[in-house]
Amino acid sequence: MKTEPQPSDREVLAGLVERVTYQNADNGFCVIRVKARGHRDLVTVVGHAAVICAGEWITAAGDWANDRTYGQQFKARFLKTSAPTSLEGIEKYLGSGMIRGIGPVYAKKLLRAFGDKVFDVIEAEPGRLQDVDGIGPVRANRIVVGWAEQKVVREIMVFLHSHGVGSARAVRIYKTYGADAVQVMSENPYRLARDIRGIGFKTADAIAMKLGVEKTAMIRVRAGISYALTEAMDEGHCGLPTAELGPLAERLLDVPQDLIRTALDLELADGTVIADRLGETACVFLAGLYRAERAIAERLLTLIKGRLPWPWIDPDKAIPGSSSAPV
Numbered sequence: 352m353k354t355e356p357q358p359s360d361r362e363v364l365a366g367l368v369e370r371v372t373y374q375n376a377d378n379g380f381c382v383i384r385v386k387a388r389g390h391r392d393l394v395t396v397v398g399h400a401a402v403i404c405a406g407e408w409i410t411a412a413g414d415w416a417n418d419r420t421y422g423q424q425f426k427a428r429f430l431k432t433s434a435p436t437s438l439e440g441i442e443k444y445l446g447s448g449m450i451r452g453i454g455p456v457y458a459k460k461l462l463r464a465f466g467d468k469v470f471d472v473i474e475a476e477p478g479r480l481q482d483v484d485g486i487g488p489v490r491a492n493r494i495v496v497g498w499a500e501q502k503v504v505r506e507i508m509v510f511l512h513s514h515g516v517g518s519a520r521a522v523r524i525y526k527t528y529g530a531d532a533v534q535v536m537s538e539n540p541y542r543l544a545r546d547i548r549g550i551g552f553k554t555a556d557a558i559a560m561k562l563g564v565e566k567t568a569m570i571r572v573r574a575g576i577s578y579a580l581t582e583a584m585d586e587g588h589c590g591l592p593t594a595e596l597g598p599l600a601e602r603l604l605d606v607p608q609d610l611i612r613t614a615l616d617l618e619l620a621d622g623t624v625i626a627d628r629l630g631e632t633a634c635v636f637l638a639g640l641y642r643a644e645r646a647i648a649e650r651l652l653t654l655i656k657g658r659l660p661w662p663w664i665d666p667d668k669a670i671p672g673s674s675s676a677p678v
Contacts, residue, residue, distance in 0.1 A: 364411045379522030398427030399518040401504050401525045406444025407432045430518045452493030473498045507532045514561045541574035552578035572614040575604040580637045590636035
């Protein structure tokens with residue numbers, strides 16, 4: 352009897368990727384067909400992955416949904432990939448072209464030579480690759496480099512998932528920082544809010560807490576200055592009086608005023624925020640918004656002072672009946 356997937360708020364699905372039906376290289380969105388445990392027929396899984404190919408083993412957490420066009424699908428919030436361990440999976444993986452220098456023909460040759468130990472050979476004894484007919488130094492080097500790149504991607508995604516980052520955001524983080532993703536997040540996770548569209552302070556703050564960043568850490572308080580100004584911007588303000596910014600940041604961040612003052616000074620020195628006066632009131636603006644406001648003002652002044660693109664028009668002659676001139 353065919354096993355039918357049942358709806359659930361959150362389920363875990365594991366299996367072998369049979370084929371990749373679609374993948375968007377920019378955002379990582381993918382549609383894959385999976386030979387999943389507990390399911391006789393192939394299962395369609397949709398989610399996000401930095402890279403994915405046939406033969407890989409996936410573990411996905413998500414829920415079932417019925418798409419009007421494509422039918423039943425498993426929508427994965429988390430999608431973790433790992434190198435295959437079965438001979439079938441290894442052959443599909445190597446033959447997919449994901450690792451430069453290996454296609455279906457060389458995948459079979461490598462399996463005949465090394466069996467399920469092929470990945471150990473690539474990583475630990477790359478010199479043995481040249482024992483395989485047709486593999487010389489150049490191709491062997493491509494294989495080693497390609498395998499290393501795939502391993503780095505997997506390690507980064509595992510790191511992000513382990514700190515509560517969903518697959519869609521994890522792919523955006525990887526696409527933004529590449530191999531430096533783990534280093535960037537470890538040094539200053541609040542960069543995510545500044546560098547990646549769709550990731551705000553609250554998300555970056557939650558990740559930072561999982562990474563062990565203290566609530567009073569200066570990187571957090573500095574990022575909180577921009578967060579407070581962004582909150583004010585959402586209410587229609589281009590900036591805030593300095594006297595109001597401090598208390599607002601204090602409420603949002605739950606840290607002492609002296610830390611906020613220090614953080615503000617550092618942000619001003621770096622140019623992330625800009626201080627100016629409106630009349631007698633000292634104010635602080637996000638740098639980008641401040642420059643945009645100035646550019647608009649300068650453009651308006653240029654329009655006011657500039658020459659009209661048409662010659663002067665006498666309204667009395669241009670508008671019939673506007674003067675005593677005969678109609």
